Every structure is written in C-alpha cells, then in structure tokens.
Amino acid sequence: MPVLVLTSARFGDHTPPPGHPERPERQHVMDAVAARWRELGGLVAEPSPAPRDALLRVHSGRFLETLESAAGRAVMLDPDTFTSAESWAITQLAAGAAMGAVDAVLEGRTTRAAALVRPPGHHSSRDLARGFCLINNAAVAAARALDSGLARVAIVDFDVHHGNGTQEIFEADPRVLYVSTHQWPFYPGTGRADDVGTGAGRGFTVNVPMERGATDADYDLVFDEIVVPVASRFKPELVIVSAGFDAHEEDPIGAMRMSAGGFARLTGRLCAVADNCASGRIVLVTEGGYNLRALAASLAACLGALDGRDEREAAPAAAADDARRGRLAAQQARAVQAAFWRGL
Numbered sequence: 239m240p241v242l243v244l245t246s247a248r249f250g251d252h253t254p255p256p257g258h259p260e261r262p263e264r265q266h267v268m269d270a271v272a273a274r275w276r277e278l279g280g281l282v283a284e285p286s287p288a289p290r291d292a293l294l295r296v297h298s299g300r301f302l303e304t305l306e307s308a309a310g311r312a313v314m315l316d317p318d319t320f321t322s323a324e325s326w327a328i329t330q331l332a333a334g335a336a337m338g339a340v341d342a343v344l345e346g347r348t349t350r351a352a353a354l355v356r357p358p359g360h361h362s363s364r365d366l367a368r369g370f371c372l373i374n375n376a377a378v379a380a381a382r383a384l385d386s387g388l389a390r391v392a393i394v395d396f397d398v399h400h401g402n403g404t405q406e407i408f409e410a411d412p413r414v415l416y417v418s419t420h421q422w423p424f425y426p427g428t429g430r431a432d433d434v435g436t437g438a439g440r441g442f443t444v445n446v447p448m449e450r451g452a453t454d455a456d457y458d459l460v461f462d463e464i465v466v467p468v469a470s471r472f473k474p475e476l477v478i479v480s481a482g483f484d485a486h487e488e489d490p491i492g493a494m495r496m497s498a499g500g501f502a503r504l505t506g507r508l509c510a511v512a513d514n515c516a517s518g519r520i521v522l523v524t525e526g527g528y529n530l531r532a533l534a535a536s537l538a539a540c541l542g543a544l545d546g547r548d549e550r551e552a553a554p555a556a557a558a559d560d561a562r563r564g565r566l567a568a569q570q571a572r573a574v575q576a577a578f579w580r581g582l
C-alpha cells in the first residue's frame with residue numbers, strides 16, 4: 239500500500255521571532271518533499287485539526303487554555319518557545335496530522351504514514367510548552383492509538399534531543415514503550431540511561447544517551463543491540479517514530495554525525511519491527527532538524543525507507559567506523575535495561 243504523507247503549507251504560518259532555528263522555512267522544505275512525493279506517485283493529504291478531547295488525553299486543560307489565550311498574539315512561553323498569531327490553530331493542525339496518520343493506518347487505508355509537521359512536539363509535557371514545542375504531536379498520536387483499542391504502542395525517538403515531554407506523559411504507562419537515542423550531555427538534561435519509567439511503567443522507558451560525535455555506525459549498533467530487540471520484545475501493535483533530523487552532521491544545533499542515508503536505515507529497521515509485530519503499521523512524526531538541506535535529504539530518504547525502496551540512500555555505514563560511541567551507549571543501556579528485557 240502506498241505511503242500516506244500528511245502535511246499542510248499552513249504549518250509555515252507559525253512564526254517564532256526572526257533568527258529562531260525552528261523557522262517557517264522548515265515547512266517550505268517539507269512542502270517541497272511532499273510535492274516530490276506526490277510526483278513520484280505517493281499519496282499526500284491535508285490534515286484536519288485535532289479535536290480538544292484528543293489534546294486533553296495528553297495535556298491539561300490549563301495548558302490548552304494557555305496556548306489558546308496566546309491566539310492572535312506573539313507570546314514567549316519559555317526562553318526558547320514562542321507563539322505567533324496563528325500558532326494555536328497551527329499546533330492543533332499539527333497534532334491533527336499525527337492523529338490522522340494513526341487513523342489512516344488503523345483503518346487500513348495504508349500501513350505506513352508520515353506527518354510532516356511543525357512546530358515539533360516531543361519536549362512538551364502535560365503542562366509545559368518547551369524547547370520549540372507546543373502540543374506534543376507524537377503523544378497525541380499514541381493516545382489516539384490506545385483509544386482506538388490498541389494494547390501496546392512503541393514510540394521510538396531518534397531526534398538528537400531527549401523527548402522529555404513524551405517520556406513524562408507516558409512514564410507510568412506500560413502500554414506505551416518510549417525509546418530515545420539522544421546526545422548526552424545536552425538539552426534538556428534529561429534521559430539518563432537509568433531513567434526507566436515509574437510505577438507500572440518501569441522498564442517501558444528506554445533511554446540511550448550517546449556521546450557527541452556519534453555516526454551512522456554508532457546509531458546502527460545501538461538500534462541493532464538495544465532499540466530493535468527491546469521494541470520487538472514489547473510487540474507493539476503500532477510503531478510511532480519521533481523523527482528529528484538534528485543528529486545530522488550538518489545540523490547547527492546537534493553535534494552528531496549522522497547522514498540522510500543513516501536515518502533511512504534506522505527507519506528501515508523500525509519498518510521491520512512494524513512488519514514483524516504490528517501488521518506493518520508505522521507512523522512517522524517529524525520533530526527537529528535545523529539545516530534545511532539536511533532536513534530535505536533526510537526526510538526524502540526516510541519516506542523512501544517507509545516505501546521500502548531507495549537502496550542507494552540506505553547503503554551500509556562506512557566499514558572503517560569502529561562505532562566506539564555506539565558500543566559504549568549500548569553497554570550502558572544494557573546494564574540498566576537487562577533487568578526488564580531478559581537476554582538483552
């Protein structure tokens with residue numbers, strides 16, 4: 239079945255102050271990638287805004303009121319996070335795109351879908367907008383899947399930052415596995431390997447902090463040794479990918495050395511998990527990625543991977559790379575997670 243892409247030129251109407259890295263031009267890139275996708279015969283559709291009850295599944299009423307009261311105005315929500323006049327409408331539309339992607343795969347209209355959205359979401363918690371994020375799009379998507387009757391949903395987050403908001407929202411919920419690879423130490427300062435979730439959710443938060451400078455080979459190793467084995471044992475009925483591309487070597491914020499093909503390869507591995515456990519169902523939701531050229535190449539490569547093609551982009555990582563950072567990160571994660579995931 240063809241991959242469905244949900245995006246809207248309206249995402250370009252969320253305009254933080256000039257010079258902010260999470261800028262409208264990022265949407266112009268996503269629009270171009272979506273247009274190319276359509277030319278190649280792919281499906282592209284316009285999303286609908288998420289209804290309030292869907293947002294209330296992961297955010298407090300007070301949080302939504304704060305965002306709503308900023309409608310029509312430019313407001314600073316935290317030192318990194320701003321609204322413009324259209325932001326309230328746009329963030330509801332972004333969450334609606336993530337939700338619409340879930341609906342499409344659960345209704346069997348496709349098995350693989352991608353929501354190309356901004357603003358990103360994974361730093362936003364139940365009560366706080368942070369780190370360029372307003373509504374937590376991936377969390378809304380996961381909650382939608384649970385409400386539609388799924389018993390287990392995996393969120394895999396390869397953005398260069400830890401998705402502290404997503405972790406907080408689901409840390410006590412054993413129905414949602416949250417797995418994050420992220421640069422460490424780095425913003426937002428959370429996501430230590432020994433953060434494993436709370437209460438009934440213990441073991442369903444898997445953090446893999448990685449030293450700056452990690453390459454495709456490091457990420458490949460961490461996915462092969464930790465992310466894929468844990469996700470496979472969890473047996474998700476849907477895989478959601480928090481797809482940030484700020485671990486790309488050209489990104490101005492992250493200090494990792496990933497390539498577009500590297501992201502495609504990670505996406506391919508997650509498609510395999512979805513094929514083995516989730517009847518193929520996988521939904522990609524964009525997060526960060528601040529070099530426009532790298533964002534364009536990475537997104538196109540990941541759509542190719544979702545579509546099960548573009549072998550060239552997904553070529554193996556350089557053989558000479560000894561993946562030292564990946565081995566170290568996998569070792570640390572294994573030391574903590576082996577208690578929850580036997581035989582890891």
Ligand SMILES: [Zn+2]
Nearest residue numbers: 397399484526
């Ligand atoms: Zn990020």
